[in-house]
Amino acid sequence: xxxxxATVYQNQFLPDGGTDVxxxxxxxxxxAGQAGTGGGTPGEVIIIDTSGSMQVxxxxxxxxxxIAALREIVDGTYFAVVSGNGxxxxxxxxxxxxxxxxxxxxQTRAEATYAVxxxxxxxxxxxxTWLDLAGVLFQSVPQVTQRHxxxxxxxxxxxxxxxxxxxxxxxxxxxxxxxxxxxxEWKVSEIRRIAQSLLGTVDIIPAxxxxxxxxxxxxxxxxSRGVADATLRVWxxxxxxxLFVRQVAPTVEDLTTRRTPVNDLTGDYPTGxxxxxxxxxxxxxxxxxxxxxxEQLASRVQIVVGGAVAAQGLVKATWSxxxxxxxxxxxxxAHYTGQTELAAAIQEGxxxxxAGQEELATTKLGRAVQLAKETGNEEATAKLxxxxxxxxxxxxxVRLKRxxxxxxxxxLDTASTKTTRVRP
Amino acid sequence: xxxGLCPQCREPLxxxxxxxxxxxxxxMAATGGASAPGAPPQSDPLDERAPISAAxxxxxxxxxxxxxxxxxxxxxxxxxxxxxxxxxxxxxxPSARDHFEEAPAGWVAGVCDRGVRHSRNEDAMALAASDTPxxxxxxxxxxxxxxxxxxxxxxxxxxxxxxxxLRAPLPAGLGxxxxxxxxxxxVFTRAAxxxxxxxxxxxxxxxxxxxxxxxxxxxxxxxxLRYAHxxxxxxxxxxxxxxxxxxxxxxxxxxxxxxxxxxRAEAESSPQAHSITRWLGTDAEGVVPTVGRTEVTAKGWIxxxxxxxxxxxxxxxxxxxxxxxxxxxxxxxxxQALVEWxxxxxxxxxxxxxxxxxxxxxxDG
Numbered sequence: 001x002x003x004x005x006a007t008v009y010q011n012q013f014l015p016d017g018g019t020d021v022x023x024x025x026x027x028x029x030x031x032a033g034q035a036g037t038g039g040g041t042p043g044e045v046i047i048i049d050t051s052g053s054m055q056v057x058x059x060x061x062x063x064x065x066x067i068a069a070l071r072e073i074v075d076g077t078y079f080a081v082v083s084g085n086g087x088x089x090x091x092x093x094x095x096x097x098x099x100x101x102x103x104x105x106x107q108t109r110a111e112a113t114y115a116v117x118x119x120x121x122x123x124x125x126x127x128x129t130w131l132d133l134a135g136v137l138f139q140s141v142p143q144v145t146q147r148h149x150x151x152x153x154x155x156x157x158x159x160x161x162x163x164x165x166x167x168x169x170x171x172x173x174x175x176x177x178x179x180x181x182x183x184x185e186w187k188v189s190e191i192r193r194i195a196q197s198l199l200g201t202v203d204i205i206p207a208x209x210x211x212x213x214x215x216x217x218x219x220x221x222x223x224s225r226g227v228a229d230a231t232l233r234v235w236x237x238x239x240x241x242x243l244f245v246r247q248v249a250p251t252v253e254d255l256t257t258r259r260t261p262v263n264d265l266t267g268d269y270p271t272g273x274x275x276x277x278x279x280x281x282x283x284x285x286x287x288x289x290x291x292x293x294x295e296q297l298a299s300r301v302q303i304v305v306g307g308a309v310a311a312q313g314l315v316k317a318t319w320s321x322x323x324x325x326x327x328x329x330x331x332x333x334a335h336y337t338g339q340t341e342l343a344a345a346i347q348e349g350x351x352x353x354x355a356g357q358e359e360l361a362t363t364k365l366g367r368a369v370q371l372a373k374e375t376g377n378e379e380a381t382a383k384l385x386x387x388x389x390x391x392x393x394x395x396x397x398v399r400l401k402r403x404x405x406x407x408x409x410x411x412l413d414t415a416s417t418k419t420t421r422v423r424p
Numbered sequence: 425x426x427x428g429l430c431p432q433c434r435e436p437l438x439x440x441x442x443x444x445x446x447x448x449x450x451x452m453a454a455t456g457g458a459s460a461p462g463a464p465p466q467s468d469p470l471d472e473r474a475p476i477s478a479a480x481x482x483x484x485x486x487x488x489x490x491x492x493x494x495x496x497x498x499x500x501x502x503x504x505x506x507x508x509x510x511x512x513x514x515x516x517x518p519s520a521r522d523h524f525e526e527a528p529a530g531w532v533a534g535v536c537d538r539g540v541r542h543s544r545n546e547d548a549m550a551l552a553a554s555d556t557p558x559x560x561x562x563x564x565x566x567x568x569x570x571x572x573x574x575x576x577x578x579x580x581x582x583x584x585x586x587x588x589x590l591r592a593p594l595p596a597g598l599g600x601x602x603x604x605x606x607x608x609x610x611v612f613t614r615a616a617x618x619x620x621x622x623x624x625x626x627x628x629x630x631x632x633x634x635x636x637x638x639x640x641x642x643x644x645x646x647x648x649l650r651y652a653h654x655x656x657x658x659x660x661x662x663x664x665x666x667x668x669x670x671x672x673x674x675x676x677x678x679x680x681x682x683x684x685x686x687x688r689a690e691a692e693s694s695p696q697a698h699s700i701t702r703w704l705g706t707d708a709e710g711v712v713p714t715v716g717r718t719e720v721t722a723k724g725w726i727x728x729x730x731x732x733x734x735x736x737x738x739x740x741x742x743x744x745x746x747x748x749x750x751x752x753x754x755x756x757x758x759x760q761a762l763v764e765w766x767x768x769x770x771x772x773x774x775x776x777x778x779x780x781x782x783x784x785x786x787x788d789g
Contacts, residue, residue, distance in 0.1 A: 292541055320543065
């Protein structure tokens with residue numbers, strides 16, 4: 001049985017007249033077990049891009065990756081393989097009606113492996129149809145309650161953004177999806193939007209030979225999520241305003257706009273399935289100031305699994321006239337505030353660079369270098385170094401590199417939301 | 425809500441404990457129990473050996489029907505959650521530690537309160553009295569030092585430990601006054617030592633600011649009052665007529681300044697006035713209290729209090745005026761009024777006031 005715990009990091013002391021309370025709520029899950037142990041039946045859909053742009057080497061790597069992923073799917077898990085180009089095709093199981101997914105077994109694994117090996121490339125890239133088919137497949141097996149997909153693409157989506165957005169909207173809250181891009185012809189912002197909405201990860205696989213290991217790892221991770229679904233429930237007192245709710249570790253994901261009201265004072269934010277892991281959330285609440293010496297609760301932050309509260313953290317506010325207490329900024333809050341700004345600076349800097357706004361790009365990426373150093377994010381620093389020449393990291397003085405490997409730039413972009421934890 | 429856990433901090437409780445060892449919350453408070461908040465356990469083995477009882481009567485008449493579950497929020501009337509914060513407005517439900525009253529007998533009572541400006545009540549108070557007015561009373565007050573971490577828990581443990589030592593009648597020695605004095609001094613020294621041990625046991629040894637607190641205790645036996653203190657919590661004798669007296673001289677910078685000739689008002693308002701020079705706790709240098717005795721032959725009041733009260737009325741005459749202004753002869757009503765008055769003055773510190781009524785007579789001890 002999975003056990004959740006929540007730890008709150010904050011400075012609860014506000015100066016006289018202070019209104020804004022910031023806290024990091026660190027949620028830890030242990031004993032999650034394998035997917036399916038929590039009661040729900042897991043389902044996996046592997047979506048492989050088979051558009052004409054997939055060259056032989058990439059196509060063979062994609063097939064090998066799908067087969068590697070099939071090997072990781074635990075027996076009994078319902079699964080299907082989708083081949084996607086200008087439309088979506090059910091590559092496996094070979095059914096024309098009824099449930100579109102079958103339970104994994106030695107036999108179905110062998111059949112699916114053969115089906116994948118027969119895939120060939122051709123046609124365009126219309127990702128909305130792929131997502132919709134995955135949704136239909138999940139719907140066809142009602143007992144599957146823990147739904148996860150892996151999506152591989154190599155090119156830009158050939159349809160209006162609003163069409164894709166609509167499909168993402170249909171999938172959001174229904175299944176989770178980890179997305180990987182192979183090569184450099186796909187658009188990070190587009191695929192990131194899919195992954196973020198579907199509570200998944202996004203990354204670039206620069207070389208085809210790296211794909212199989214990545215797919216196996218993604219599937220292993222999914223199979224280790226014994227908690228099918230959990231939501232973050234945030235209560236704030238009457239008259240208070242929840243300024244934001246963000247996941248800040250292991251990646252920055254803004255959840256603020258994804259609130260589902262529970263009642264006037266409480267809202268739920270989706271967090272998807274959990275394995276043995278810990279995630280940190282940054283919550284900001286604006287209160288009406290009370291008198292010095294008064295204490296109140298600013299927020300109850302709960303993890304809700306299957307309708308029951310599994311863990312709770314209390315965010316408090318105490319007004320004080322002791323500036324030694326009120327002036328302190330919590331180390332965790334400061335750290336993640338910096339990491340959130342770092343993610344934004346990288347994304348805005350790269351967007352500006354792509355739009356030819358070199359001055360803005362230099363400023364933003366310079367700020368990113370400075371923040372990466374301040375917050376000890378060495379991975380971000382290493383990736384930034386491939387895109388800019390760093391003259392002085394402390395002040396954020398950088399120059400844009402003239403010749404940048406497109407894959408390095410995309411790797412910086414996809415990794416921008418990854419955060420580091422505070423060092424003890 | 426699990427019975428074995430503190431409703432406030434969820435730490436395990438000691439069996440029969442009235443307070444949580446971890447956070448100081450009164451365990452009965454959250455469920456609206458009939459026991460007076462802050463009162464020691466109802467049955468006490470010491471009651472059978474000693475002629476006085478700690479809680480022979482509740483501080484207030486017990487309500488006819490004890491409401492089930494926590495009381496509604498004092499601020500908005502909303503429901504108070506298991507975490508003791510209002511589920512609507514988030515206001516913290518006042519814990520029994522924030523404000524408690526004791527009235528072990530009709531002639532002895534006290535109030536211990538968080539005040540206004542502090543977020544915790546680090547004062548503590550423990551009282552005992554015989555049913556017969558004027559026969560025997562014990563009043564103990566400790567004021568936790570607010571810069572240290574666990575002072576609220578430590579001070580509560582301290583007053584309890586001291587009360588247990590002082591609860592039995594003080595020894596009469598060999599029948600001569602000097603012998604009785606020496607024996608009584610020893611009991612006070614033991615009481616302070618027990619309180620000190622309790623403070624150390626309830627402070628985090630790894631903290632750079634270990635818990636510490638002041639100590640004042642007064643024991644009335646007939647017309648003889650004995651008292652002892654460390655720090656700046658005080659005992660006063662305030663006869664209804666005539667001059668009142670501050671019995672204890674603070675171990676504080678202010679007192680040192682006054683000893684050097686500075687007027688009281690100026691000394692007590694100087695920046696260092698509240699720095700105490702003696703206290704209980706890990707870093708205390710000696711915990712033998714300063715002891716004294718006086719005959720209380722005139723009708724009046726024994727007042728034991730923390731600086732949260734005397735900050736607003738230090739002179740005995742000023743305190744007597746406040747008591748008189750209440751217009752009551754009930755010590756609980758008066759101490760409630762004194763605390764409310766100190767809060768109205770700003771309530772910058774925790775406030776404790778405990779009174780015992782002296783009916784006058786001749787000294788025989």
